[in-house]
Amino acid sequence: MAKLTVHEFQALIERIYGEKDSARGTSGTFMWLTEEVGELSRALRRGQRKQLESEFADVFAWLATLASIHGVDLAEAALAKYGGGCPRCSGTPCRCDDPHAGHGEPAPQP
Numbered sequence: 001m002a003k004l005t006v007h008e009f010q011a012l013i014e015r016i017y018g019e020k021d022s023a024r025g026t027s028g029t030f031m032w033l034t035e036e037v038g039e040l041s042r043a044l045r046r047g048q049r050k051q052l053e054s055e056f057a058d059v060f061a062w063l064a065t066l067a068s069i070h071g072v073d074l075a076e077a078a079l080a081k082y083g084g085g086c087p088r089c090s091g092t093p094c095r096c097d098d099p100h101a102g103h104g105e106p107a108p109q110p
């Protein structure tokens with residue numbers, strides 16, 4: 001399984017955990033996602049490669065699960081939002097003036 005699309009990954013996680021995930025619901029699943037984000041933060045600070053890869057995989061899996069619970073196709077959603085470049089300036093790479101603006105944040109109001 002060297003190559004895996006985002007769509008295939010989401011389907012794989014659904015096959016592995018779908019039943020348990022639907023029973024757990026949004027709140028419990030969101031807590032797992034945030035817990036894994038915390039573990040990713042620790043792995044980033046410690047810099048151990050294997051642990052880092054494992055935590056990225058966990059965060060991605062929990063994000064996919066949360067999307068599945070809500071009937072969101074992660075690949076479609078990501079492509080719809082970022083397929084045309086930066087959602088604010090349409091640039092690839094982004095040409096927005098504020099280098100600290102978050103991905104996909106709405107343009108500031110004048």
Ligand SMILES: [Zn+2]
Binds near residue numbers: 087089090094095096
């Ligand atoms: Zn931009």
